[in-house]
Every structure is written in structure tokens, then in C-alpha cells.
Amino acid sequence: MRIEVSTANSINGSEALTSQIKGLIQHELTNLEEHITRIEVHVSDANADKSGPDDMKCSLEARLKGQQPIVVTDTATTIEQATKGAAGKMKSSLERTLGRQSDRR
Template sequence: MIIQVNTDNHITGHQDFIAQAEATVSDALSHVSEHVTRVEVHLNDENSQKSGPEDKRCMMEARLQGLPPIAVTHKAETLAFALDGAAEKLKAALEHKLDRLQHH
């Protein structure tokens, strides 16, 4: 499973945060990773200099072998919360999709 982390120009994409993002995705999707070929993580600060509730956004898109990509978005006060929320949403979406495929 390839994990690619992208940030907008308002976020300092320092290596520690990128490593944290990769670990969060890897942990959340560990039990379905054999079905996932790639996950793209897009982190955005929607209000740049101003802070506020839910101004950090994390969009994740997972590609499953032979299927269209599945994308989720989560907004939160901090990048870490946005990342965690999106990882949980993606985990649930992938589990649901894979469960439906197994039962049809």
C-alpha cells in the first residue's frame, strides 16, 4: 500500500508530520491493506492565517484493486484531528465496500 501525503502552501509539510500522517493511515487500514493499492492524503488549511473551528481539512482517497477510488473528507480544529477523523471515515468506508463485495 502506497501512502502519498500532500499539503497546501499554508501547511509546513515537515517530515515529522508526514511520517505521522503515514502512520495514522497505515494503522487505520492495516487489516484491509492487502486490498488497497494506494492512499492519497490531502491536507489543507482553509483559512490560512486565521484559526477557527473546522478550518483544517483532510481528504483521503483510497484506490482498491480493480475498483473506483473511495474518497472521504473530515474537517477539524487541528490537522491531527482532521487526519484522525478522515482515517476513521476511510476505514469505515473501505470495510463497508469490502463487506458488500464479499457478500455478493
Template sequence: MLVQINTDKNIEGSSRFNDFFTEEINNTLERFDAIVTRVEVHISDENGSKPGTNDKKCVIEARVEKKQPLVVTAFADTTEKVFFAALEKIERALDATLEKIKEH
């Protein structure tokens, strides 16, 4: 599974940042390796440099073989919180997709 992390200009995307999030995705979604070919993460700060609550946004797109991509969005007040909220959502969505595949 290929993992790609993208950030906007307001979120610092260092290599440590990318490595940590990539490892978390691989650990959390490893049971879906057979059906997921690629995971793209987009993290942004909706307010830029202005303060605000729940202004961090994370969109995770999982490319599933022979299916439409699954996309989830989460909002939170920190980069870590928003990432883990979105990761939990994509895991649930993949669970549901895997169940549908098994039924057929």
C-alpha cells in the same frame, strides 16, 4: 499499499509529520492491504493564516483494486483532529466495501 501525504502552503509538511501520518495509515488500514493499492491524503487550511473554527480540511482517497476510488472529507480545528476524523471515515468506508466484495 503506497501512502502519499500532501499539504497546502499553510500546513507545514515536515518529514516527521509525513512519517507519523503514514505510520498511522498503515497501522489502521493494514487489514485492507489485499484490496487497497494506494492512499492519498490532502490536508489544507481553508482560511489560510486567518483564525477560524473547523478550518482544517482533510481529504483521504483510497484506491481499491478494480473499484472506483473511495474519497472522504473531514473538517476540524487542528491538523491532528482532522486527520484522525478522516482516517476513521475511510476505515468505515473500506469496511463497507470489503463487506460488499465478500457478498459477491
């Protein structure tokens, strides 16, 4: 499973941040990685220089083998919280999708 991380201009996309995001996603989706070819992550700050609740946004797009991409988004106060929330939503969505496929067989 390849994880690609991009950030909005208002967020410092340092190597440390990228590594942290990849680690969070890898941890959450480790049991599903055999089905995933790629995860695209985009992190942005809705309010840019202003602070406010739930202004960090994390969008994940998962590419499954032979399937349409699945996209989820989560917002939170910090990048870490938004990433964890989006990864949890992605895990649920992928489990539902893969469960439906196995039910058809």
C-alpha cells in the same frame, strides 16, 4: 499499501508531519491494506492564516485493486484530528464496500 501525502501551501509539509500522517493512516487501515494499492492524502487549512474551529481539512482517496477510488474528507481543529477522522471514515467506507463485494460472491 503506498501512502502519498501532499499539503496546501499554507501548511508546512515537513518530514515529521508527513511521517505522523502516514503513521495515523497506517494504524487505522492496517487490517485492510491487502485490498488497498494506494492512499492519497491532502491536508489543507481552510482559513490559511486565520484561526478558527474546524479549519483543518484532510481528504483521503483510496485506490482499491480493481475498483473505483473511494474519497472521504474530514475537518477538525488540528491536522491530527482531521487525519484521524478521515481515516476512521475511510475504514468504515472500505469495510462497507468490501463487505458488499463478499456478499455478492
